[in-house]
Amino acid sequence: MNMAETTKLTRKEKKALKERMKHLRSGKLEKRYARMGYLFMIPWFIGAGVFLAYPLISSFWYALNNIRITPLGRVFTFVGKGNFTQILIQDPDFLVQLVDYLTSTILSTPIIVVFALLIAMMLNMRIKGKGFFRLIFFLPVIIVSGPILKMLTAEGAGSISAIDVQSLTAAIGSVLPSMLAKPISDVFSNMITTLWYSGVQILIFLSGLQKIDKSMYEAAKIDGGSGWECFWKITLPNLKSMILLNTIYTIVFISSNSQNPIIVLIQNSMFSGTKEKGYGYASAMAWLYSVVVLLLVGLFTLLLTTRKDQYEKQVKRSKKLKKKEARNLKRIERRNSRNAKRIEKQRAKGKITTHTTSRSDY
Amino acid sequence: MMGTKDREGFLKQFSVYALLICIGFIYLYPILHMISSSLMTLDDLLDSSIKWLPSSFNLENFRQAAASMDFWRALWQSVVLAGVPTICNLLSCSVIGYGLARFDFPGKKIVMGIIILSFVLPSQITMIPTYVLYSNLGIQNTIWAFVLPALFGQGFNAPIFILIFRQFFRQIPKVLIEASRIDGAGYFKSFYKVALPSAAPAFITVALFSFVWYWNESYLTELYVHGIYGDSNWTTLVIQLDNFSDNYSSYQQTATNAATDLNESINMAGTLLSILPLMILYFVLQRHFVESIDRTGITGE
Structure with missing residues (x-):
């Protein structure tokens, strides 16, 4: 498409080109190649159909129904959006948990990512015992799982006893409204478990840091750039895609962690014996939850991708400037030629005899 | 330097x-x-x-903790429940990753999009129909509930593994595969004779992570394999830990010698026991774990 735009083909020519491309595409080898590609992908296509598409669609159908399990089988009664309204209006837990989940995720995701970046940068320095520290920081990835975290927080090993959480909570509570204060103090009181989530992220950042060309830093140093400037103008722009990757990974990890109260709630209502709950109700909950998670991921992606870095900004500015100059130049040329024509005309009429009397802009 | x-x-x-x-x-x-x-x-x-x-x-x-958790049986079942799906994951994800890395076919971008989306999508959304599907197929509360999706590239966290394999196979020089084709190898032969042997680091990484993630997964294991009412004979260490206090009290009643009441020490001993196998694995294979992300080049995305 880009090529078509730049060469400014007419519609007819474009069509002809397309026709020709089609013709070119249908090479025998190419076709066989594509066929082999499909052959290798067959397991995935089957899997995606049976274990992804089918459950996704039927989950939506479940969400629109009230499902009761009787000795004869599952009885579906169509309730439309009834499950959703019931969850949003009548369920005492779901909305509260959802808001809790949202605030704590929005708070702890940046903490985890920034923390991981800091650790990775420290590990990337010339220090002794790098392997040992890497070993420690990656350890949580191996052992972190819902029941273990549950056990640790229950026994009070999830928070740092040196930080006085009580007074901290009180201090936060006196400054901020209670809606914000609770998640913040929650994050602090589970500081260790929050930090424990950052093992994989540290390694991703570390390998990203090692890929940055050292000569860039040397060049910056020669130009008099400080370490602070180097961080903002070299390190961060180079790690941009990795920051996005880590953010998404963090959100997904937090959302699927079995400590998350919402997914426990979904499971509980799935096997709840009450009349209005059950599979349909739980499916509706799962849909709402998934939409929220997707929106959250989308929000962070937008936040991280729309911000242009310094370099792109400058390129854009200089392009704009160049365009303006070109426009000015064109205008000047046009005026020159106009003036020249006028002078020519007047000279033809014999009105002007010398150059000194003619009015010129230049 | x-x-x-x-x-x-x-x-x-x-x-x-x-x-x-x-x-x-x-x-x-x-x-x-x-x-x-x-x-x-x-x-x-x-x-x-x-x-x-x-x-x-x-x-x-x-x-006492080991006795109440039924440690040795749970350990053996954990190893099986994490190991077998891992092998299936390796088989399916390597094939799929190769297909994505080496071949151009119409709709490849859509496939990639779906793979990434299926990573972001919470598993809860497909959980209930999948549960019904498994019970219809009669594989609920058996290991097949984990093996079957893994065989078709839909195992736990499979999108990451597919992307790792894809990234790895893309790094293998195309010339190598073309040379093998010229020498008369078919598509499959050039896959398992040329591409697979040079992807050993990717296999190690995926195997380790898959094993660890399956081992630590409690939510889906409890639903699909252990049974929500505990009605199957499959269990894992992590699930035993999750139901530790129940297990312990039932153990306490049947124990012949006077067992002490559940206290913090026993809780912590149980927790330590359930992570000990993975800790040992980690310290033995630490190099592979720590350098794994470096080598797979997942950061190239």
Whole structure:
């Protein structure tokens, strides 16, 4: 498409080109190649159909129904959006948990990512015992799982006893409204478990840091750039895609962690014996939850991708400037030629005899 | 490189070490706490003067926790429940990753999009129909509930593994595969004779991560394999830990010798027991774990 735009083909020519491309595409080898590609992908296509598409669609159908399990089988009664309204209006837990989940995720995701970046940068320095520290920081990835975290927080090993959480909570509570204060103090009181989530992220950042060309830093140093400037103008722009990757990974990890109260709630209502709950109700909950998670991921992606870095900004500015100059130049040329024509005309009429009397802009 | 090492100030170096050691301690704190309190007797727990070092080296807690968790059976089943789906994951994800890396076919971008979307999508959304599907197929509460999706590239966290394999196979020079084709190898032969042997690091990474993630998964294991009412004979260490207090109280009733009441020490001993196998695995294979992400080049995306 880009090529078509730049060469400014007419519609007819474009069509002809397309026709020709089609013709070119249908090479025998190419076709066989594509066929082999499909052959290798067959397991995935089957899997995606049976274990992804089918459950996704039927989950939506479940969400629109009230499902009761009787000795004869599952009885579906169509309730439309009834499950959703019931969850949003009548369920005492779901909305509260959802808001809790949202605030704590929005708070702890940046903490985890920034923390991981800091650790990775420290590990990337010339220090002794790098392997040992890497070993420690990656350890949580191996052992972190819902029941273990549950056990640790229950026994009070999830928070740092040196930080006085009580007074901290009180201090936060006196400054901020209670809606914000609770998640913040929650994050602090589970500081260790929050930090424990950052093992994989540290390694991703570390390998990203090692890929940055050292000569860039040397060049910056020669130009008099400080370490602070180097961080903002070299390190961060180079790690941009990795920051996005880590953010998404963090959100997904937090959302699927079995400590998350919402997914426990979904499971509980799935096997709840009450009349209005059950599979349909739980499916509706799962849909709402998934939409929220997707929106959250989308929000962070937008936040991280729309911000242009310094370099792109400058390129854009200089392009704009160049365009303006070109426009000015064109205008000047046009005026020159106009003036020249006028002078020519007047000279033809014999009105002007010398150059000194003619009015010129230049 | 050797000559141009510019010295960093002593203060800076010192502060970096101090920070790293502090944070490292915070990281290890729960584990140290776990080890120390799992060795304590009840008297040590109640004695406020004993903070870290127990007065005697007491292994009684471990004995009781192991007995109540049915440790050896749970360990064996954990290994099977994490190992078999991992092997299936390796088989399916390597094939799919190769298909994505080497071939151009119409709709490849859509496939990639779906793979990434299926990673972001919470598993809860497909959980209920999948549960119904498994019970219709009669594979619910059996290991097949994990093996079957893994065989078709839909196992737990499979999108990551597919992307790792894809990234890896793309790094293999195309010429190598073309050369094998010219020498008369078919598509499959050039896959398993040329591409697979050179992807050993990817296999190690995926195997380790898949094993660890399957091992630590409790939510879906409880739903699909263990059974929500505990009605199957499959269990894992993590699930045994999840139901630790119930297990312990039932053990306490049947135990012939007078078992002590559930206390912090026994809880911590149980927790330590359930992570011990993975910790040992980690310290034995530490190089592979730590360097895995470097080598797979997942950061190239």
